[in-house]
Amino acid sequence: MRATTIARLLVLSYIFMGAAVSAVYGDAGSNPTLAPGEAPPLPHAGPLANPRPQNQVGFPAALTASVIPPASPLTPAAIALGQKLFFDSRLSGDGTVACATCHDPARAFTDGRPVSVGIYGRVGQRNAPTVLNALYNKTQFWDGRVNTLEQQAALPITNPFEMGSATIAEAVSRISNDSEYQSLFMQAFGRSINEHDMLRAIATYERTLASFDSPFDHFIAGTVDAISDSAKRGWELFNTKARCHLCHALTDHRRDVTVFTDNDFHNIGIGILRHRVGPLAQQAERELAQGHLAVIDVAAIESELSVLGRFLITKRQNDIASFKTPDLRNVLVTGPYFHDGSMQTLWDVVDHYNKGDGLNDPWLDEKMQPLALTEPQLDDVVAFLVSLTSPQYKDLADQEYARQRSLSNGSRPQRNTARAFGPKPIQPKASPF
Ligand code: HEC
Numbered sequence: 001m002r003a004t005t006i007a008r009l010l011v012l013s014y015i016f017m018g019a020a021v022s023a024v025y026g027d028a029g030s031n032p033t034l035a036p037g038e039a040p041p042l043p044h045a046g047p048l049a050n051p052r053p054q055n056q057v058g059f060p061a062a063l064t065a066s067v068i069p070p071a072s073p074l075t076p077a078a079i080a081l082g083q084k085l086f087f088d089s090r091l092s093g094d095g096t097v098a099c100a101t102c103h104d105p106a107r108a109f110t111d112g113r114p115v116s117v118g119i120y121g122r123v124g125q126r127n128a129p130t131v132l133n134a135l136y137n138k139t140q141f142w143d144g145r146v147n148t149l150e151q152q153a154a155l156p157i158t159n160p161f162e163m164g165s166a167t168i169a170e171a172v173s174r175i176s177n178d179s180e181y182q183s184l185f186m187q188a189f190g191r192s193i194n195e196h197d198m199l200r201a202i203a204t205y206e207r208t209l210a211s212f213d214s215p216f217d218h219f220i221a222g223t224v225d226a227i228s229d230s231a232k233r234g235w236e237l238f239n240t241k242a243r244c245h246l247c248h249a250l251t252d253h254r255r256d257v258t259v260f261t262d263n264d265f266h267n268i269g270i271g272i273l274r275h276r277v278g279p280l281a282q283q284a285e286r287e288l289a290q291g292h293l294a295v296i297d298v299a300a301i302e303s304e305l306s307v308l309g310r311f312l313i314t315k316r317q318n319d320i321a322s323f324k325t326p327d328l329r330n331v332l333v334t335g336p337y338f339h340d341g342s343m344q345t346l347w348d349v350v351d352h353y354n355k356g357d358g359l360n361d362p363w364l365d366e367k368m369q370p371l372a373l374t375e376p377q378l379d380d381v382v383a384f385l386v387s388l389t390s391p392q393y394k395d396l397a398d399q400e401y402a403r404q405r406s407l408s409n410g411s412r413p414q415r416n417t418a419r420a421f422g423p424k425p426i427q428p429k430a431s432p433f
């Protein structure tokens with residue numbers, strides 16, 4: 001890895017950090033504003049941190065078995081070790097930040113912020129996705145820059161804006177004298193503390209966080225009145241006029257009732273127009289030419305290059321500002337929405353799709369178009385999304401529903417009814433750069 005490249009990216013990131021520090025640490029719900037230079041508080045591992053049972057209605061037994069690597073079975077010892085590590089701030093450079101800081105079980109393993117805040121209060125570029133059901137993702141991160149949960153866990157530990165350890169080895173050394181860890185590692189893997197098993201244990205714990213049993217699952221299992229009539233209409237619209245299934249499903253033809261993602265990447269017109277994409281893409285081609293993962297990780301979390309999405313990995317024009325289609329389970333309680341946390345409510349999200357946003361975005365996915373959904377139909381699609389909430393989050397969901405409803409009654413910043421009912425705009429051609 002070329003040190004100069006990293007140095008340049010770091011310089012770049014500090015320039016952006018300067019801008020971010022003065023920004024409001026946006027606030028989806030009740031997140032306290034942080035003092036400058038301070039990491040968010042470390043959440044407690046309450047009952048919501050515990051592994052989820054396999055007897056949930058809707059639990060996909062065969063799919064789950066297929067994504068557990070045979071070399072890393074879900075043994076109680078490995079799970080317990082991983083759960084402890086997930087909450088341990090000693091893995092961070094100054095002992096203040098753990099995985100759970102940004103993936104709080106009480107908030108469905110997210111942080112409720114538009115973009116995450118890490119060590120020394122450093123503000124990143126991306127919204128924290130939930131870890132619930134991440135075991136089913138074919139790739140991890142919004143741009144899919146790694147494939148496995150083990151590879152994923154290594155990156156935040158050393159990212160200077162997240163946990164800021166100098167190396168994984170340094171993080172390991174900070175726990176290696178702890179006798180409880182010594183015996184947990186021995187029980188889990190039959191050998192002493194090491195990097196490989198540490199990442200493996202974290203990933204193993206994450207593979208127990210399967211979240212189903214929602215009203216929607218009960219409906220699919222045959223309890224006809226488990227969801228409202230509005231949610232039922234929303235589910236129909238999702239698969240027809242609203243065109244959501246074109247991306248939030250494994251195939252275009254079969255209804256996906258499990259993970260709601262095609263595991264693919266699309267440009268759906270989020271945020272890109274605020275940025276000068278051409279020069280950024282050229283910059284990315286120069287700086288990330290070698291494709292080193294750590295450099296891409298720094299660019300994605302800390303610099304404006306982040307908006308280029310999947311392009312950072314593939315350098316293909318078609319991938320400019322493309323991001324991974326996320327799973328939609330528990331979506332009511334995992335806001336704010338999209339890779340940059342730029343939308344506050346599910347009504348904003350459906351307004352965005354309804355107008356086929358991305359006018360003037362030459363890389364917009366061709367599946368995007370105005371949908372001509374009426375107001376009651378938009379409410380129906382939201383009702384369906386709400387029905388994907390697992391029972392542990394029912395109270396949080398009720399609160400969040402009321403909050404989003406009242407925000408959206410006050411203003412609908414993404415609504416554009418004329419465009420929603422108008423023709424599909426002619427898409428500009430991408431100019432070569
Ligand atoms: C400072 C906040 C922060 C910390 C600390 C943090 N994460 Fe994340 N996490 C994020 C953000 C932001 C993303 C999305 C980044 C991106 O896509 O570029 C993410 C992405 C992920 C994903 C990918 C999920 C998906 O759907 O693609 C997983 C899994 C994950 N984190 C687990 C962890 C684990 C395990 C740790 C601890 C080793 C950790 N995170 C520490 C903020 C954080």
Ligand code: HEC
Pocket residue numbers: 238242243244245246247248265266267268270323324325326328331334336337338339340349350353354365367368381
């Ligand atoms: C062309 C593919 C495509 C279509 C069609 C599509 N989505 Fe998405 N969806 C995505 C992608 C990609 C993202 C992430 C984009 C980003 O963050 O930049 C996303 C994000 C979302 C999110 C935000 C989730 C989160 O965790 O932040 C919601 C909610 C959502 N979509 C719901 C819907 C609904 C409802 C419809 C139908 C009205 C729909 N989507 C149609 C691809 C699509």
